[in-house]
Amino acid sequence: MMKKRTFMAVALATALMGAGLTTAHADQTFKLTIASSHPTTLPWVGLMSTLFVPEVNKRVTALNKGYEIEWREAYGGQLYKMNATLTSVGSGIVDIGWVFANLESSKMPLAQFATVTPFATGDVRTILEVANEMNENVPALKAEWDRNNLVFLGASGVDTYHLFTKTPISTYADLAGMKLSAPGALATWLRGSDAVAVDGSLTSYYTDIQTGVSEGTISISTGILPNKIYEVAPYVTTVDIGALYNGGVAMNKDSFNALPPEVQKIIKDVGLEYSKTLGNTLMQDYEAALKSIETQGANQSVPVKVAPLAPGEREKWANTMPNIAADWVETNASRGPAAQIVQTYMEELRKRGAEPLRDWDKDL
Incomplete structure (x- = not known):
């Protein structure tokens, strides 16, 4: 009887499959x-x-x-x-x-290759x-x-980085002594400027600037806009430190x-x-965000003002900075091919039309 039932079950399953009434995989x-x-x-x-x-x-x-x-x-x-x-x-x-x-950076040290090559491209x-x-x-x-x-x-x-501060900035020298918020890895961008880096992120910048923990931030317009950080940092200095x-x-x-x-x-x-x-x-969204920051902040107590860093100051910033890529390569020499990673990154950017303001890979 068992063999007969088994045979009938197989025959029924075969017939159903032939009719397309079964699926090969269970839900x-x-x-x-x-x-x-x-x-x-x-x-x-x-x-x-x-x-x-x-x-x-x-x-x-x-x-x-x-x-x-x-x-x-x-x-x-x-x-x-x-x-x-x-x-x-x-x-x-x-x-x-x-x-x-x-x-x-402690658990993913090699993943920081883009942070040590600023001014590479805004794209x-x-x-x-x-x-x-x-x-x-x-x-x-x-x-x-x-x-x-x-x-x-x-x-x-993220889109390219600019300065958002409580007071106006027009030259690289104006950064000296300022407390500027930035994620830990981006603090290296302030080396050589005599500015003081304050660790933080978009979720903390508003309060930090409002309470005086910092006096502004190196940040992105698409992040500043939804968090309304322009309310406490109304001076926007366009620098184009680079996308990241x-x-x-x-x-x-x-x-x-x-x-x-x-x-x-x-x-x-x-x-x-x-x-x-x-x-x-x-x-x-980048240009639209920058424009919206200016528009939405036009009627606040200290109106938003958007202005570029003075001519030649962007180049001064890039070239005054120590070779943070070379320092990073030396620090990570035992962890893997850090130099090769920087070289590959810069070469691949150039292949796609980027024109870095500083060739970090050529002085490692």
Whole structure:
């Protein structure tokens, strides 16, 4: 009787498959948490919600294998703050998150290559394209993500940096003695200026400037605008220190490995699409943000004033700075091919039409 039932079951399954009434894979739901320390008003976070999540869903559905992702989204520091972006993803507090590599120099020393080569280019699209290629093709960079239990998905970055201060700045010499907020890794840009770097990020600048902890910041217009930092730092001095690769969206390695290979591929493909879209978005939003800062701050008690650094002062800043790239290479000599990373980065930028104000790689 058992053999007869088994035969009938096989025959029924065969008939159903022939009629297209069965699926080759059972339905499966993957529960993933995606998060950030920063709010969705910032482009590199907003696109995690408006592009990454829906695009992954669309492509997973198109596989037609019964897979579904159940997302939990937690942005704006709901689960962790800016000083825990790497550890929160690496330890599995979240599955996918934005990792602020600029604040992780001790755990990701080689990832700082863009911060030690300022005045390279203001085109963030170029920088992100190069950063994505390097994180995939340079073993030492790939290993840093791996060591921290992360899978790199796509580079993030920001538009070019300017000065936003409580008092006017017109020359490089005006920086002497000023307290300026900047993420830790960007403090190197102030070396040689006699300015004092104050550690912080976009989420802390307003309060720091308002309370006198600092007198301004080296920052980006697309970040200053939504955080309304121009209210306490109304003097905008356009310097074009350069756009910057600052980290990226990454996934916990254990969570990634638990997914089917075809879903893993989708996650990585969409990560690169996120990065490309971010670059285009930042280039479109940059000028508009700068203009909006001026417009929205026109009627405040101290109206916003936007003015360029005096002629020749940008070059003075770049050339007065110690060779921070060479210093960085020396510091990281035992950790991997630091010199090669700087050289590759600068060469790849030039191949794409960038004209660095200073050739950091030629004096290592």
